[in-house]
Amino acid sequence: MYRISDSGIKNKAGVGQGPTTMVKFIQEVRDNLKGTPLSKIPVGHVDTWSAWGNKSNKAVIDEVDFVGTNLFPYYEDDKGNAISNATAVFNYALNSTKSAAGKKPIWITETGWPLTGPDFGQAKASLDNAREFWNTIGCTLFGRTNVWWYELHDSNPDNAAKFGITKDLSTTPQFNLTCSANSGAPASINNKPTSVGNISTVTLVNSLVVGLSMLFAVAAWAV
Known part of the structure; x- marks a missing residue:
């Protein structure tokens, strides 16, 4: 839905769809899962926080089991997006999504900070900033919410x-x-020797659930 918004069109985000089409896809997913072992799996839609805050998209919020939002302070160049302000920018976007979603659970389906790349507003891509974002954002999310x-x-x-x-x-x-x-x-990622394996029980299981839900949404889109 972001892709057909004014911002999405300006940023050449690609082909998008409006809320009526997205509701139809979500309903098709549920219809296709009826009578299968996956019939009770939560079905949601992933979009930007700004798309969820757009009242014209409320029909999608009403239809989903969860609201998936992608949160990247690095790209929020109109909000003072230096790494030192990343927590404030992140919380603004997350709280905006929560406000729009009402009682629907929020899944943070994408977040992170780049290690290399161009400056974007006040944001700088670097290994140190990626580590800082992990520490100040990631470590406050793991074990509390579904995060990818x-x-x-x-x-x-x-x-x-x-x-x-x-x-x-x-x-x-x-x-x-x-x-x-x-x-x-x-505790699985506190004070342990550093390895990717240490985050598996926290993030990768949640990622699988999110991935399955998004996979079904993609399948419905293809249909």
Whole structure:
């Protein structure tokens, strides 16, 4: 829905669809899952926080089981998006989504900070900033909500900003993934030797659930 918004069109985000079409897709997914072992799986839609805040898209919120939102302070160049202000920008976008979603659960389906790439407003892509974003944002989310980190390995050739916990899908991350003991993150990633494996029980299981839901949405789109 973001893609057909004024901002999406300005940023050449690509082909999008309006709320009527999205509601139809969501209903098709549920119809196709009836009578299968996956009939009770939550079905949602993923979009930008600004799309959810657009009242013209409320019909989609009413139809979904969860609201999936992508939150990237790095790209919020009109909100003072330096890494030092990333928490404030992130919380603004998240709270805006929560306000629009009402009682529907929020799934953070993408968030992260690039390690390399161009400056975007006040935001600078760097390993140190990616680590800082993990510590100040990620470690306050893990174990509290469904969150899908962007991403394990960045293979998108069209994106000038490069994200990724690893360069080569190895178990050695590009920065320390340990959360501090007072962060509130589960013990599985607190004060442990750094490896990608340490985050599996926190993020990858949640990612699987989100991924399945989005997979069905894509399948419905294809139909």
